[in-house]
Amino acid sequence: MPGLIPTRDEMDGRTAAFVDHIHDGGKVEARDWMPDTYRALNLKFIEMHANSEIMGALPEREWIARAPSLKRKRSLAAKVQDEVGHGQLIYRVAESLGKPRAEMYADLVAGRGRFHNVFHYPTFTWGDVACIGFLVDGAAIVTQRALTDTSYAPYLRVMRRVVAEESLHYRHGEDILLALASGTDAQVEMLQEAVNRWWTPILHFFGTDVAREDDPSIFWGIKPRTNEESRQEWMTTYIPKLWDVGISLPDDELAWDPETEVWSYTEPDWQELADLVKGDPSEATATRLWWKQQLAAHNDWIRDVVLGDEAPVVAA
Amino acid sequence: MTTWEVFGRRRVNDSLSHVGRIHAVDRQTALVLARETHFRHNEAVDYAVVRTDQLHHVEDKSILERHVDIDYRLQAGYSGFRDKRAAAREAAERRGMTDLQTRPAPGRDVSSEST
Numbered sequence: 374m375p376g377l378i379p380t381r382d383e384m385d386g387r388t389a390a391f392v393d394h395i396h397d398g399g400k401v402e403a404r405d406w407m408p409d410t411y412r413a414l415n416l417k418f419i420e421m422h423a424n425s426e427i428m429g430a431l432p433e434r435e436w437i438a439r440a441p442s443l444k445r446k447r448s449l450a451a452k453v454q455d456e457v458g459h460g461q462l463i464y465r466v467a468e469s470l471g472k473p474r475a476e477m478y479a480d481l482v483a484g485r486g487r488f489h490n491v492f493h494y495p496t497f498t499w500g501d502v503a504c505i506g507f508l509v510d511g512a513a514i515v516t517q518r519a520l521t522d523t524s525y526a527p528y529l530r531v532m533r534r535v536v537a538e539e540s541l542h543y544r545h546g547e548d549i550l551l552a553l554a555s556g557t558d559a560q561v562e563m564l565q566e567a568v569n570r571w572w573t574p575i576l577h578f579f580g581t582d583v584a585r586e587d588d589p590s591i592f593w594g595i596k597p598r599t600n601e602e603s604r605q606e607w608m609t610t611y612i613p614k615l616w617d618v619g620i621s622l623p624d625d626e627l628a629w630d631p632e633t634e635v636w637s638y639t640e641p642d643w644q645e646l647a648d649l650v651k652g653d654p655s656e657a658t659a660t661r662l663w664w665k666q667q668l669a670a671h672n673d674w675i676r677d678v679v680l681g682d683e684a685p686v687v688a689a
Numbered sequence: 690m691t692t693w694e695v696f697g698r699r700r701v702n703d704s705l706s707h708v709g710r711i712h713a714v715d716r717q718t719a720l721v722l723a724r725e726t727h728f729r730h731n732e733a734v735d736y737a738v739v740r741t742d743q744l745h746h747v748e749d750k751s752i753l754e755r756h757v758d759i760d761y762r763l764q765a766g767y768s769g770f771r772d773k774r775a776a777a778r779e780a781a782e783r784r785g786m787t788d789l790q791t792r793p794a795p796g797r798d799v800s801s802e803s804t
Contacts, residue, residue: 400701402735444761447761448761448766451761451762521702526701526702529701529702530702530703530704533702540764541762541763541764541767544764544767544770545767547767547770548767548770548773551770551773551774551776551777552773554777554780554781555773555776555777555779555780556780558784561780561784609793612792613792613793616790616792617774617777617778617781618774618777618778618780618781619777619778619780619781619782619784619786619787620786621786628790628791629790629791629792629793630791631791631793631794634793
């Protein structure tokens with residue numbers, strides 16, 4: 374039984390030719406033949422991404438009514454709509470790999486779906502909205518931009534569009550961050566406190582440092598870069614921006630080495646990440662899923678009216 | 690005779706785009722004629738045809754009009770960042786947070802590509 378990264382000897386001719394194709398930068402369309410492992414890994418990855426867009430909209434949705442001005446309310450509402458839209462675009466890509474969207478959504482609502490760690494956390498202040506909009510979205514932009522070179526062509530095309538919309542979210546996040554950073558002492562303190570809380574979740578977000586040759590997602594051309602490469606890129610882009618506005622990061626080991634051109638930092642507790650995403654749902658997640666369950670039940674009749682008795686057909 | 694709308698993908702990372710219309714009696718012929726009519730010079734890595742009567746255009750284009758200010762959905766809605774960044778830096782200086790730590794050289798920052 375070959376593992377997730379098969380050796381040459383374990384591959385049949387067709388699989389070996391497929392692997393050569395993607396290692397050569399070739400792309401794969403939904404209607405092309407693909408090895409089962411490629412299909413399964415891609416589906417898992419893309420379904421988790423779609424779930425994350427939906428669950429990522431919820432912490433921000435909680436702040437639409439509490440946003441400090443009409444301008445912020447409508448820009449936050451527009452952003453939440455964009456994120457849900459991204460979820461739908463990405464579910465369509467996942468669906469092309471064989472799992473119906475309704476099933477993925479049912480799994481998510483029932484608490485069986487996996488999604489990114491950063492969306493399991495509660496939000497306490499407007500400082501959290503700044504952190505999600507600027508730092509968490511920044512991390513998502515780093516990883517999603519890398520995915521515009523993924524081997525699965527339908528995913529690649531959707532990522533190009535999503536990344537273009539994310540750049541708007543980046544501005545929205547930076548605008549909120551700068552307003553707090555130039556505000557009163559209490560506002561700056563609120564921002565600093567939120568940054569302190571989000572630091573570890575964002576380091577976790579990129580995942581453990583897996584060597585290129587040991588990462589099945591890289592072997593199968595799903596993502597082109599290692600977790601650590603993405604984490605370093607995020608640090609290079611975002612940490613100086615926080616320093617510039619007088620915000621510090623809660624890690625004494627954090628430093629850029631101009632010789633090696635590598636950031637050093639204190640290794641976060643990875644067990645904490647595993648417990649969060651694999652263990653019982655956090656209180657915030659349980660509450661948000663409860664809401665989704667209520668809404669799903671409450672909105673069933675709309676689905677019936679729009680779709681009638683016909684279930685949507687999965688495109689081949 | 691049936692007319693068919695032809696869509697092509699120039700490179701793998703492009704969406705399908707409309708390139709024109711052809712006449713053909715059936716799907717097979719339409720695919721061959723589309724190839725000969727529109728894709729003789731490496732114009733596409735992929736293409737598709739759709740019967741013209743299966744293409745449904747938006748009937749009331751006014752739903753695409755902007756009746757209210759939607760700046761917050763556009764890049765243009767977020768501006769003045771140079772001044773805002775300067776104000777935040779000045780505020781940081783007033784708080785005594787001016788310690789310039791060693792950082793990557795300018796140009797390594799990738800966020801500018803996205804804005």
